[in-house]
Amino acid sequence: MRQPLRSTGTVVLSIVFANVVPAVAAEWNAANDFSSTSNPSGPWTYGWSTNPGVDFSPYGHEAPYSACLPTVIDQWYEPLTVDPVPHLSHSTSPTALTCGGFQDVVPDELLLHPGPTGEHSVLRWTAPYTGLVDVDASFVGRALGGTTTDVHVFHNGSSLFSGNVNGTGVPTSFQLQGRYVRAGDTIDFTVGDGSNGYLSDTTGLSASISLVNSWVAATEFSSVNNPSGPWTYGWSTDSGVAFSTYVNEAPYSACLPTVIDQWYEPISVDPTPHLSHSASPTPVSCGGFTDLTPDELLLHPGPGGEHSVLRWTAPFTGVVDIDASFVGRAPGGTTTDVHVFQNGLSLFSGNVSETGVPTNFHVSSHHVAVNDTIDFTVGYGADGNYVSDTTGLSVTIAILNDIPAMSSVGLAFVSVGLVLCGAWVLRRRAQEQQQG
Ligand SMILES: [Ca+2]
Numbered sequence: 229m230r231q232p233l234r235s236t237g238t239v240v241l242s243i244v245f246a247n248v249v250p251a252v253a254a255e256w257n258a259a260n261d262f263s264s265t266s267n268p269s270g271p272w273t274y275g276w277s278t279n280p281g282v283d284f285s286p287y288g289h290e291a292p293y294s295a296c297l298p299t300v301i302d303q304w305y306e307p308l309t310v311d312p313v314p315h316l317s318h319s320t321s322p323t324a325l326t327c328g329g330f331q332d333v334v335p336d337e338l339l340l341h342p343g344p345t346g347e348h349s350v351l352r353w354t355a356p357y358t359g360l361v362d363v364d365a366s367f368v369g370r371a372l373g374g375t376t377t378d379v380h381v382f383h384n385g386s387s388l389f390s391g392n393v394n395g396t397g398v399p400t401s402f403q404l405q406g407r408y409v410r411a412g413d414t415i416d417f418t419v420g421d422g423s424n425g426y427l428s429d430t431t432g433l434s435a436s437i438s439l440v441n442s443w444v445a446a447t448e449f450s451s452v453n454n455p456s457g458p459w460t461y462g463w464s465t466d467s468g469v470a471f472s473t474y475v476n477e478a479p480y481s482a483c484l485p486t487v488i489d490q491w492y493e494p495i496s497v498d499p500t501p502h503l504s505h506s507a508s509p510t511p512v513s514c515g516g517f518t519d520l521t522p523d524e525l526l527l528h529p530g531p532g533g534e535h536s537v538l539r540w541t542a543p544f545t546g547v548v549d550i551d552a553s554f555v556g557r558a559p560g561g562t563t564t565d566v567h568v569f570q571n572g573l574s575l576f577s578g579n580v581s582e583t584g585v586p587t588n589f590h591v592s593s594h595h596v597a598v599n600d601t602i603d604f605t606v607g608y609g610a611d612g613n614y615v616s617d618t619t620g621l622s623v624t625i626a627i628l629n630d631i632p633a634m635s636s637v638g639l640a641f642v643s644v645g646l647v648l649c650g651a652w653v654l655r656r657r658a659q660e661q662q663q664g
Pocket residue numbers: 375376377421422423424425426427428429
């Protein structure tokens with residue numbers, strides 16, 4: 229499982245001001261981060277579009293929604309009608325709320341409403357970092373009359389998701405893991421009128437985006453897909469240069485009913501070489517394996533010296549920490565040679581010569597370019613014999629952020645935010661003078 233670290237847009241912006249390099253990632257929640265005074269607010273911009281994914285205009289007007297007062301529903305809007313719509317609103321009510329055509333709005337909820345002639349209301353997130361993100365969104369009808377809207381998610385104008393919201397209270401959800409974004413990329417959450425008119429089209433939206441900060445090979449193991457995300461399971465005749473992807477997969481018969489999923493090349497009948505994964509929730513010994521920990525990866529060389537290989541392909545250019553641990557898991561005493569390569573060049577060589585004793589590799593602040601390969605390999609060792617050579621492997625690759633790309637965009641957020649903030653203050657002063 230990839231692990232998001234948590235911070236807020238506010239923390240990110242203060243880091244930009246301090247101009248230091250943080251080893252943190254972030255999670256943003258649109259409702260928690262909502263601002264009634266700044267647009268954009270951190271990475272979020274509130275706006276509308278006549279052609280979602282193509283054009284985008286930030287809302288320039290903000291006021292509490294008059295029909296719900298004294299309860300404050302803050303509303304960014306474009307006054308194309310007197311309602312006014314399109315809008316993007318936020319409930320400050322601490323309790324569920326029905327008012328002004330809205331039904332069962334939950335506390336701290338965002339609401340989007342399309343415009344009178346096909347305009348979409350848009351919540352935009354602009355990536356402050358380069359990296360991988362997980363995206364979570366849920367749209368739900370919140371109109372008394374029964375919402376009828378079309379809802380979408382775009383990345384730089386390319387559709388990630390399209391759906392419809394029909395009725396009130398029924399959510400339409402979208403989840404995406406491990407999407408690669410560059411600093412400055414946009415992810416848009418949009419609400420249109422459903423092609424049947426814009427009345428009673430209030431749509432709740434919860435949206436959160438978290439920057440992924442690490443990959444863990446064992447917990448991301450797939451018995452179905454190869455490659456699976458950045459991971460490829462394969463084997464090599466020369467440890468580090470040649471590489472073939474395993475195409476055969478089956479549970480290891482000698483361990484059934486315990487499932488040890490196995491990618492393999494049937495060079496021997498065992499079959500080996502293989503890369504396997506224990507699905508057992510408890511430690512297990514079976515079929516020539518001993519003391520496997522839950523969720524453990526196992527690599528076994530082939531009869532002719534073929535290396536079993538776990539490959540990670542960098543999905544971005546950046547800086548990473550890499551941790552790997554190889555450990556003997558054969559009852560007869562594993563005797564293997566283990567290596568780490570980057571693009572075929574050795575980063576590490578070692579041996580596993582006993583069962584249960586780990587051989588560890590660690591590198592900090594290591595540079596990788598997009599599509600670089602990091603290979604973790606297991607050969608049959610100096611004894612030239614592949615029998616009883618099962619070797620456990622754990623690998624974690626953590627991202628250190630791509631800060632140079634972040635700074636310019638982050639500063640742009642701050643600059644625009646300050647300009648809009650200043651404009652708002654001036655406008656308020658002018659209003660006060662008029663009223664005074
Ligand atoms: Ca509609």
